[in-house]
Amino acid sequence: MDGVRRTPSLTESRLRGALAADDGALVHRDALVRAGRPESAQVGDNGADHCLTRLRRKPRETDSHLTVATAPGIGHRLS
DSSP: OOSOOOOOOHHHHHHHHHHHHTTTOOEEHHHHHHHTSOTTOOOOTHHHHHHHHHHHHHHHHHTOSOOEEEETTTEEEEO
16 A cells, blocks of 8 residues: 555464465354464464454555455355
């Protein structure tokens, strides 16, 4: 949008990797929360939700063809 390339955070990269690994399959939220942070992290579950929100916005900012689709109460998929 403004010509600035935004680098994904470590958590965003982990979440995108978990979504891409399942090749468009629905990934349950609990699995994404585990994938988004290391075992030793003391981070709330909402951190994954915030990163997923940013991932949903980024394709619009970069004209990417990949989007994060949400199945409310279940999980997410990369489509």
